[in-house]
Amino acid sequence: MNPIWALGLMTGTVLDGNIDIALIRTDGEDIQEFGAWTLAPYPPELGPVLRNAMESAGKWAFEGPEPAIFAEAEDALTRAQSAAVKDFLAEHGLTPGDIGVIGFHGQTMLHRAPTTERIGQTRQLGNGSLMASLVGTTVAYDFRSADVNAGGQGAPLAASYHVALLRRLGAKANSAVLNLGGVSNITWWNGDTMVAFDTGPANAPLNDWMRRHGLGDMDRDGTLGAKGKVDEARLQRLLAHPYLSAPYPKSLDRNDFTAAMADGLSVEDGAATLTAFTAGAVGKALDILPERPAELIVCGGGRRNPTLVAAIRERARVEPVLAEAVGWRGDAVEAECFAFLAVRTLRGLPISFPLTTGVKQPMTGGRLARFAAAA
Numbered sequence: 228m229n230p231i232w233a234l235g236l237m238t239g240t241v242l243d244g245n246i247d248i249a250l251i252r253t254d255g256e257d258i259q260e261f262g263a264w265t266l267a268p269y270p271p272e273l274g275p276v277l278r279n280a281m282e283s284a285g286k287w288a289f290e291g292p293e294p295a296i297f298a299e300a301e302d303a304l305t306r307a308q309s310a311a312v313k314d315f316l317a318e319h320g321l322t323p324g325d326i327g328v329i330g331f332h333g334q335t336m337l338h339r340a341p342t343t344e345r346i347g348q349t350r351q352l353g354n355g356s357l358m359a360s361l362v363g364t365t366v367a368y369d370f371r372s373a374d375v376n377a378g379g380q381g382a383p384l385a386a387s388y389h390v391a392l393l394r395r396l397g398a399k400a401n402s403a404v405l406n407l408g409g410v411s412n413i414t415w416w417n418g419d420t421m422v423a424f425d426t427g428p429a430n431a432p433l434n435d436w437m438r439r440h441g442l443g444d445m446d447r448d449g450t451l452g453a454k455g456k457v458d459e460a461r462l463q464r465l466l467a468h469p470y471l472s473a474p475y476p477k478s479l480d481r482n483d484f485t486a487a488m489a490d491g492l493s494v495e496d497g498a499a500t501l502t503a504f505t506a507g508a509v510g511k512a513l514d515i516l517p518e519r520p521a522e523l524i525v526c527g528g529g530r531r532n533p534t535l536v537a538a539i540r541e542r543a544r545v546e547p548v549l550a551e552a553v554g555w556r557g558d559a560v561e562a563e564c565f566a567f568l569a570v571r572t573l574r575g576l577p578i579s580f581p582l583t584t585g586v587k588q589p590m591t592g593g594r595l596a597r598f599a600a601a602a
Contacts, residue, residue, distance in 0.1 A: 228574055230259045231327030234315075235566030236308055238334050239408045242277055243434075243444060243528065244269050246311050249562035250319075250326075255570035258395050263319045264559040267311040276300050277334060280352070284336040285482055289348045297336065301352040304334055308353075309361035323363035323598075330569030330593075331358055331368040332561075338480040340380055341585075347478075349381045355596035366596045367569035370578065373592040379584035380478035382412070384592075386423035386583040387571070388564040389414035393524075396553055403513075403520035405539075405547070406561065407529025409434075409481045411505060414583075415516045422516060423583040424475035427508025428484040429529045433501045435486040440494050446502070449534025455499030458492060465504050471511040476585035502535050503542060510543030519545070526550040526560040568593065 230252045237247040246269060250262025276299065283294035312329065316322065333353020341347035355368030375381035389404040393416055400418035405411065411429035415422045433452070434445050446452050465488055470477065488504060489497030513519050525547045529535050539547050550557030568578050572593030579590045 228254050230254045231570065232262060232325060233328050233330060233566035233570050234312065234326050235330040235332075235562040235564060235569065236312070237332050237561040237565055238304075238308075239528075239561070242274065242281070244274055246308055247559060247562035248311060248315050249556070249559040249566060251563050251566045253391075253567055253570050255567065255574045255576050256391070258391050258567070261556070261563070263315070264556055264562065265315060266558060267315065269307055273303055273307050276303055281336055284350065287337070289337065289339060289350075293350075297352060300334075301354055302357070304352055305354040305357045306361065309358045312358075312362050326364050328569045328573050329358065329362065329364060329366045330370075330565030330567070330572075331355055331366050332370060332565045333368060335481075338382065338478065340478045340480075341375070341378060346378050347375045347381055349375050355594060359596040359598045363598050365573070365598060367572040367593045368596065369594045370565070370568060370572070370592050374579040374584050374586055374590055377586050377590060379579055379586035379590070380476050381584060382478040383414070383423050383425060383583065384568060384578055385412065385561065385564045386414045386421050386580065387578065388560075388567040389423075390416050390421050391567065392555065392560070399521050401518050401520055402522045402524070403516070405509065405523055405525045407505075407525060407527040407535070408561065410479050411509060411527075411529070413509075413512055413516075415520060417517065420517075421580070421582065422475060424477045424512070425479040426512035427471060427479070427505060428481075429505050429527065430532075431481045432484055432486045432488060433498060433505070436489055436497055436501055439486060442494070445528075446498050446532060446534070449502065449532040451495055452498040452502040452532070452534040455493065455495030455497065457499045457503045458496060461492075462500055462503050462507060466507045466511065471508055472515065474515065476581075476583060478584070502532070503538050505529070505535060506538035506542040509539050510545075513543055513545060522548060524548050524550055524553055524555070526555060526557045528558070530557055
């Protein structure tokens with residue numbers, strides 16, 4: 228297959244109010260070219276709907292019928308992202324016909340990892356057929372369900388794209404990519420084998436801590452965390468959590484580690500302790516990799532928090548390299564990833580693997596909604 232232009236969409240579990248949009252030209256194996264990208268704000272009325280839906284998801288916990296708000300939130304989210312895509316294309320002088328496929332991740336509401344007794348469950352909101360009709364091109368969506376139904380973790384899915392980025396970079400064989408989103412995930416590559424798993428929380432607990440105290444949506448520039456003192460005794464108890472030393476593959480829901488970890492601390496000390504926990508969890512993850520990476524490239528919103536980056540340097544005993552230092556677009560990597568995965572879905576290439584999600588063999592995934600022009 229010749230390379231095509233693909234557009235990727237991502238909105239993370241931190242609910243930062245942005246739709247990540249990015250274009251790449253790819254055949255689903257190599258990256259030929261990077262196109263435009265942006266962070267497009269959601270309409271202000273959508274944020275509360277998504278938050279309400281996520282709160283309802285936590286109470287639902289995959290028991291009984293889905294919360295009624297899911298249908299409303301899915302429709303609103305799909306229409307908002309479709310409008311953002313159309314605006315993005317118009318701004319860059321493109322038409323839907325210029326795009327071979329859109330990778331529409333949707334919004335994760337709830338994720339439950341599998342256990343020895345049961346398969347996992349996952350739910351992302353996003354109506355691919357509606358987006359295809361609104362935008363006018365093929366849409367790949369629902370990337371996680373097939374993996375989960377086959378007994379996999381359903382996450383993380385970024386490994387094949389991270390490796391494509393590392394190959395393009397000519398990276399050292401023992402390299403890793405750390406994505407600091409709501410949850411943190413890592414991809415390790417030795418030039419042949421790739422390993423990926425969720426390391427622990429990243430921004431979600433700290434962001435929720437800030438909102439709880441009326442201090443905005445995030446600890447901007449790590450200012451509050453830098454003022455606080457880490458509760459080292461509490462941190463050591465937190466780092467004893469069995470998830471952190473459990474073997475991979477493994478995955479998390481954003482609510483598996485919450486802001487409640489800092490309950491009883493001052494606002495500053497809570498921010499410092501939550502930041503240190505994310506960093507310490509990264510260190511525990513590096514310890515269970517086949518080999519500690521010679522290079523750790525950091526992308527995702529958490530890389531903008533210098534207090535967190537410094538904590539990773541100190542507590543994970545590694546020198547983090549920010550994505551921009553190697554020429555990557557740190558805020559666009561996840562959206563680029565779903566553009567890449569959309570092309571793999573189009574081509575019937577696997578998007579999950581035994582050492583990334585735990586499936587028995589490499590698996591294809593994603594569903595396709597094709598645009599049918601009116602006669």
